[in-house]
Amino acid sequence: MRLAVIGAGAVGSSVVELAADYGHTVTAYADSQSAAIDAGGIDVDAAFDRKQADGIVGDDDPAAAVEGPYDVLVEATPTTLGDAQPGFGHVETALETDRHVVLANKGPVAERYADVRALERDSAGSVLFEATVGGAMPVLSTIADFDPEQITAVRGVLNGTANFILSRMGAEGLGYEHVLAEAQDMGVAEADPTFDVDGTDAALKGAIVANVLSDGGNEYTLADADVEGIQDIEGSALELAAEDGHTVRLIVEVVDGEVRVGPRLVPEHAPLAPTGTRNIVQLETEHAGRLNISGRGAGGPETASAVLADVGRL
Template sequence: MSLRLAVLGAGAVGGSVLDLAGDYGHDVVAFADSSSSAVDPAGLDPSAVHDRKEREGVVGDADPEAVFDADYDVLVEATPTTLGDAEPGFSHVERALGDDRHVVLANKGPVAERYADLRALEAESAGTVQFEAAVGGAIPVLSTISDLGAPHVTAARGVLNGTANFILSRMAAEGLDYEHVLAEAQDLGVAEADPTFDVDGIDAALKFVILANVLSDGKTEYALDDAEVEGIRNVPGTALDLAAEDGRTVRLIGEATADGVRVAPRLVPQGSALSVTGTQNIVQLETKHAGQLNISGRGAGGPETATAVLSDVSRLE
């Protein structure tokens, strides 16, 4: 079935959803950046929208709010993640659910910081909320938990921040220190100018908070404040050298268990599942009866995250 998508957020993820929706048989009928929107009930032409954005700095003539007046089936919320009240993302979700539309989130804020509020709105709506894209980009971790059944998964553990992992991998491989590799990662576009979210473990913690919310199935609500978080800024190059002498390396490992959420640099054996390199992500799920499952792949990137969004959309049919 072809669904009509309204996409909020014109960054790498929103832009890729616009590009790839047709490949999944869906139409983007509304598309907004922070200052403008384009609406076409017959489906927008991706290249025309991208061209205008590049040429004029806007995606269309309308106000961003106009997307909510469009005749759409699914709101794709791909605006930047914000903490605390998770605004303005949360209000976008509230409005779509209030209009009985489905919501697919790439934005981590509403589902990490206001999970119970979100589920309460969903319970009142004919629409449902999906958010595979908020955890690990292309890695289908939430759909796997859903398939196994949350009560049959006892813990999630892994590497869910590609920037921090790239920095630690490079420090270990080249014997370079943190500041040097961070500068290199910023040159390559792997790290942002302000790398706080990634290197201080906040981005990884938000993802493990979401996993904790999903695994607890509403019994306990988690938010970023509930997580113990330590980043990688203070990992000295010498720690990686010492680890290597012992056949190990350091990774920024997150965990969501019945005891809560923790993110911190940890020693892991070289060549083990958790020692993924570069911007790869991995999640290990501990199951009650089927041992450990490992799922790894590209944890970020426009087309990768858009694939998770569009898989969520297809699940709504």
């Protein structure tokens, strides 16, 4: 397949780097300012060198990359809320010209799911978005394989930064601010960790799962989720939980058409209490009990592997 990769962050650049390993050719690569386009396949190393040296990936126009020669548009620009632009516009252009879309950007499917599906219905192209929930973990494809109707609840830890903070606080008895600063030093938390610690990132993933489960029924957005973050959670709360064999985790819960994100008490050794940045999703099935999927929920190559798995499914 010929891929147009839009977005040159950790995920976009990893997709470009790994595409050849999966038998695909990158014919367009764009960041917000520039693009490299070549119908025969771009020079990947040259694009990375230009990005490193000059901050641009090539001399072409990023708008032309979205229009350009490709079979699959990989949308890996940063997630935006509300109208989900510019990501949504890229999805629109690709589908209107009957090409496929693989999303790493959560915005279009978390905030405008019905619009995306409507565009897809009128297009010969399809939209897949495994990478938007749980990074490398095959969450959405497992739900699709099981049939959304057979899934009665989905619960999970879907934000590695929040999980790192809570598990460090619990294990070391350290305060929130201290552990957050440590996480920033280690690169586990971003300089502005707001969306990770206030529950927004986890809630977007919950909304996407709810959209998939409702299978074209109700549409969910961030506004439909009941969200509470972990900011300034008391160290003493984790201590008391531990005395009772429990711990606290930021849990996303999608049950009975409700999306809820918040710190919850879970048994210390339960599957839903992973440590560090690890993610887990627990599917409750109609006939097969609980199914746990755990792994790395973020990271460039990890998320890129989910993107490329989607490309393989097309």
